Amino acid sequence: MAKRSTGWTENKIAQYQKDGRGQGDFGGYLPWLNIQDVPSEGRSHRPKGWKTHRIHQFLSDLELNYFYHLEWIDDVLDIREQFPILNREETILIAEEKGIKHPVDNKTGVPIVMTTDFLITIRQSGQIKYLARSIKYDTDLHDIRTLEKLEIEREYWVRQDVNWALVTDKELEDRFFQNMNIFHPAYFPKNNEILSYTKQLFQFLDAADGPLSKELLLFDGELGLEKGTALALFKHLVAKKEIGFKMNEIEFHPRIGLNRFEYPALKPVLNFHVGREAN
Numbered sequence: 001m002a003k004r005s006t007g008w009t010e011n012k013i014a015q016y017q018k019d020g021r022g023q024g025d026f027g028g029y030l031p032w033l034n035i036q037d038v039p040s041e042g043r044s045h046r047p048k049g050w051k052t053h054r055i056h057q058f059l060s061d062l063e064l065n066y067f068y069h070l071e072w073i074d075d076v077l078d079i080r081e082q083f084p085i086l087n088r089e090e091t092i093l094i095a096e097e098k099g100i101k102h103p104v105d106n107k108t109g110v111p112i113v114m115t116t117d118f119l120i121t122i123r124q125s126g127q128i129k130y131l132a133r134s135i136k137y138d139t140d141l142h143d144i145r146t147l148e149k150l151e152i153e154r155e156y157w158v159r160q161d162v163n164w165a166l167v168t169d170k171e172l173e174d175r176f177f178q179n180m181n182i183f184h185p186a187y188f189p190k191n192n193e194i195l196s197y198t199k200q201l202f203q204f205l206d207a208a209d210g211p212l213s214k215e216l217l218l219f220d221g222e223l224g225l226e227k228g229t230a231l232a233l234f235k236h237l238v239a240k241k242e243i244g245f246k247m248n249e250i251e252f253h254p255r256i257g258l259n260r261f262e263y264p265a266l267k268p269v270l271n272f273h274v275g276r277e278a279n
Contacts, residue, residue: 186235
């Protein structure tokens, strides 16, 4: 799909605000930027969120990786990506105070609305709190201009009394990302009828001890189900944490032993840190 023009004018910014960009929450939130709006650094992604039940907009694999971590954390309630800092007067003031050039459109000279990659709503000790997170590849931090823009962003959120932190690829587990690429889409089953076999699947697994793929094919055969039905249900139950699996430690593959899973899940699921404290 062709990318739209990225040139910024005051009229365009006003139109984005009129359209509701950067407003709302949960399923009603509209990101300030969509993947069609800007060239992405790598592959872009549009997954349906477990927590928001809406389509998210991510501009790189790294953003998707962090999103997966947030999806897995039970304390995370809402995830808003490409969140705009609409108070440009404040970011311009911060830039002036720190002797940093505020980002502007190279063609129009209009000060750009800066964005934070993630604004996260969490429940912590019974209270609702907000976290702002910027996502960068570690190699990007060698660029002085990148650091300057991050400093404007960091200072803005500090003044808003919102915890801000930087997350790089060094903090994110590749194995977790690879596993979630498999399990995340299974959260919303394509055919809800498979859920009716959940109890029977648990009973079957209690007596099974072979490789996952072999046992699940046997289940399909015994119940006369279309091949792959049991696997789809199994992946769904892992995504829902009804079957326990150490997502960041064990590589999932079809021949994996059933002893690598807990069914039903009994142990607490690992909670990930959501960013390095930076303020």
